[in-house]
Amino acid sequence: GNSVTQMEGPVTLSEEAFLTINCTYTATGYPSLFWYVQYPGEGLQLLLKATKADDKGSNKGFEATYRKETTSFHLEKGSVQVSDSAVYFCALSDHRSGGSNYKLTFGKGTLLTVNP
């Protein structure tokens, strides 16, 4: 079945530091890949996505590139801010014909804390 593995948290950084959160996946079809962010006390929000190999998703200074050869979708940001403190979830949906492409499979989440 499909699965998503994220690096264990928590991750603690100083403001303006470089961020990488690793994500690898297992899927038998042709998944779309997503990063969702959850701020304290809120639901998840889509941060960025990529729908095919070599696509780069980007938003709010965050980037992730769909790497089919390494089955990875690592999240990066060059300079984090205190306001980026949140839980980040990697997710996939499988587009196989007849498959449950509506079903997002989530990683367990990575807590990021950015200190001033």
Place this chain on the structure above:
Amino acid sequence: DAGVIQSPRHEVTEMGQEVTLRCKPISGHNSLFWYRQTMMRGLELLIYFNNNVPIDDSGMPEDRFSAKMPNASFSTLKIQPSEPRDSAVYFCASSTGTGREKLFFGSGTQLSVL
């Protein structure tokens, strides 16, 4: 746009009691999802509705859980009887299509079963 609205935000109940969680999806969205979030298991899809019809309930833990969507603007998730292991944050999410694109999540219901 008010977003996906869930109620209550917090629910504390005793084991054996019935619990009902409510969700109002975004107007115009035809897909609705119920997720459960725990530290141990992360985010789990419980059930998915499309055009008010349950499409896949394979994630519903057991017969104690039931979900309904009587119309396009309202859904409920009921647990009867509740057990301490049901303690979790329950999220409702909606989308315009099959759900493989962007999901809009509510703020969740924090359920504690004592």
